[in-house]
Amino acid sequence: MRPIEIRDVSLIYETPAGNVPGVQSVSFQIAASEFVCIVGPSGCGKSTLLNIIAGFLTPTVGEIRIDGKAVTGQGQDRGVVFQDFAQLFPWRTALGNVAFGLEMQGMEKNRRETIAMEQLGLVKLEKFAQSYPHHLSGGMQQRVAIARALAYNPAVLLMDEPFAALDALTRDDMQRLLADVWRKTRKTVIYVTHNVAEAVYLADRVVVMTPHPGTVKTEVLIRLPRPRDPLSVEFLDYQRQLLQHLGQHAAAG
Amino acid sequence: MTMVSIVSPISNGYSTGPEKIGSRWRAFARTAFPFLVVGGIWEIVAHLGIFPQRLFPTLEDVAITFVQLTISGILPHHVIETLIRLFCGFALAGTMGILIGIAMGQSRRAEDIFLPLVSIGAPIPGLAYAPLFLLWFGLGNLSTILLVAFVSVFPVIINTWTGGKAVREIWVRSAKAMGSDDRQLFRYVILPGTLPYILTGLRLGLAQAWRILVAVEMLAAVPWGLGWLIFGAREFLNTDVMLAAIVVIGGIGLALEKFVFKRLEDYTVVRWGMMVS
Numbered sequence: 001m002r003p004i005e006i007r008d009v010s011l012i013y014e015t016p017a018g019n020v021p022g023v024q025s026v027s028f029q030i031a032a033s034e035f036v037c038i039v040g041p042s043g044c045g046k047s048t049l050l051n052i053i054a055g056f057l058t059p060t061v062g063e064i065r066i067d068g069k070a071v072t073g074q075g076q077d078r079g080v081v082f083q084d085f086a087q088l089f090p091w092r093t094a095l096g097n098v099a100f101g102l103e104m105q106g107m108e109k110n111r112r113e114t115i116a117m118e119q120l121g122l123v124k125l126e127k128f129a130q131s132y133p134h135h136l137s138g139g140m141q142q143r144v145a146i147a148r149a150l151a152y153n154p155a156v157l158l159m160d161e162p163f164a165a166l167d168a169l170t171r172d173d174m175q176r177l178l179a180d181v182w183r184k185t186r187k188t189v190i191y192v193t194h195n196v197a198e199a200v201y202l203a204d205r206v207v208v209m210t211p212h213p214g215t216v217k218t219e220v221l222i223r224l225p226r227p228r229d230p231l232s233v234e235f236l237d238y239q240r241q242l243l244q245h246l247g248q249h250a251a252a253g
Numbered sequence: 254m255t256m257v258s259i260v261s262p263i264s265n266g267y268s269t270g271p272e273k274i275g276s277r278w279r280a281f282a283r284t285a286f287p288f289l290v291v292g293g294i295w296e297i298v299a300h301l302g303i304f305p306q307r308l309f310p311t312l313e314d315v316a317i318t319f320v321q322l323t324i325s326g327i328l329p330h331h332v333i334e335t336l337i338r339l340f341c342g343f344a345l346a347g348t349m350g351i352l353i354g355i356a357m358g359q360s361r362r363a364e365d366i367f368l369p370l371v372s373i374g375a376p377i378p379g380l381a382y383a384p385l386f387l388l389w390f391g392l393g394n395l396s397t398i399l400l401v402a403f404v405s406v407f408p409v410i411i412n413t414w415t416g417g418k419a420v421r422e423i424w425v426r427s428a429k430a431m432g433s434d435d436r437q438l439f440r441y442v443i444l445p446g447t448l449p450y451i452l453t454g455l456r457l458g459l460a461q462a463w464r465i466l467v468a469v470e471m472l473a474a475v476p477w478g479l480g481w482l483i484f485g486a487r488e489f490l491n492t493d494v495m496l497a498a499i500v501v502i503g504g505i506g507l508a509l510e511k512f513v514f515k516r517l518e519d520y521t522v523v524r525w526g527m528m529v530s
Binding site: 078087 | 421423424426427428429430431432433434437441442445446448521522524525526527
């Protein structure tokens with residue numbers, strides 16, 4: 001596992017109305033195997049930042065370094081999970097989807113399917129290896145997407161509100177499952193969400209962002225033992241603390 | 254089969270439970286009913302003798318002619334010649350149409366070049382080009398096949414192009430994030446992502462090809478072919494032959510639809526949930 005450094009990253013959107021800063025002077029570091037959540041209201045640039053790290057957007061200023069090496073464009077050192085269930089390829093089975101990254105590397109069929117099967121086991125979907133995505137529920141599809149992003153063993157897993165479109169009960173299950181996957185794989189994770197409880201449940205550290213322009217307001221370390229109890233007093237204290245950071249801004253803005 | 258509980262209601266016709274067989278018969282009866290009504294009216298009119306028998310044959314006569322022509326090998330010969338022309342022309346149209354359509358979907362320049370031509374060419378009835386093609390390529394097979402290809406290429410181009418535009422951005426992003434290069438992106442994402450539209454285009458193209466082919470066989474003085482069979486029968490007032498040939502044309506069209514396209518779709522885009530059967 002390798003550390004990640006976000007160095008003074010800014011991105012300015014050029015619009016007909018003039019230049020709009022998407023994110024401005026964002027800097028923070030992520031240790032190897034750390035689980036970092038980025039929370040903030042919509043428009044705070046958290047997804048933009050994630051897209052920069054993923055290589056879909058190029059920052060106007062600044063750079064992203066993984067293990068000291070500046071990244072440009074997309075690459076297999078990062079795995080990405082999106083919010084949209086449609087991210088899976090409908091013409092491939094769950095197994096075929098998970099094996100995709102390895103297939104792109106040119107790995108031969110038996111090996112890549114063995115690895116893909118292990119990854120499906122990690123998200124408890126071995127039984128559905130031969131199912132096509134449209135036969136899977138939203139939660140299952142997102143689990144396949146997680147397995148798919150992990151299959152080629154990237155240094156970091158980037159997740160953009162992966163459970164936001166799920167119902168509340170499924171979302172709780174998925175958070176438990178993700179915490180479990182993280183415990184087993186010790187991947188570095190950068191997880192974007194607007195859900196404060198989700199951030200407290202999952203993260204080692206929460207980066208709070210505020211909009212206009214999108215900047216990092218503060219960082220909060222979550223010092224709670226795992227598995228975490230969302231109804232404990234400490235958990236609710238952290239939630240309150242984060243909401244205050246976000247709420248203060250809303251009151252002022 | 255743990256999957257059964259979550260299988261979407263799209264799939265049908267695969268399970269063979271008793272209730273399914275019953276509903277199949279009902280569906281068959283529903284389809285057959287209008288034909289029986291029209292056939293019955295036809296029989297009444299034909300037997301009443303309102304029109305001369307030569308011009309308005311009974312269905313028995315048509316059936317007898319059909320059997321005779323089939324046994325003598327004349328009808329199969331016509332059918333085979335027509336099908337060969339159809340497949341040559343359509344194969345050409347399919348290949349060119351998919352290539353051009355995908356190029357238009359992927360490259361702005363290809364789109365700028367082809368779109369105006371396609372927009373103008375597509376709505377012109379194919380038969381309007383027939384005399385031109387006959388002058389250019391002579392009477393016979395070559396002009397027939399080229400005209401079939403030319404006419405049926407338009408729906409293939411248009412649908413493939415539309416499909417290329419409809420490939421979801423998130424598939425492309427996912428594939429790139431997983432390390433696809435451009436060639437892999439094309440082969441493993443753009444092509445399967447466009448397939449529902451390509452199949453629609455091919456199906457429409459084949460319908461076009463079928464229509465223009467029968468018509469142009471009447472003009473191109475080819476010695477064999479269903480279109481020519483119908484046209485030739487006019488001289489001897491052989492309306493029974495005409496009707497037999499028309500039935501065969503309808504039957505072949507239906508068979509291509511059911512046994513080629515339906516199967517192809519069921520096996521690909523329907524199985525993938527990208528199209529409802």
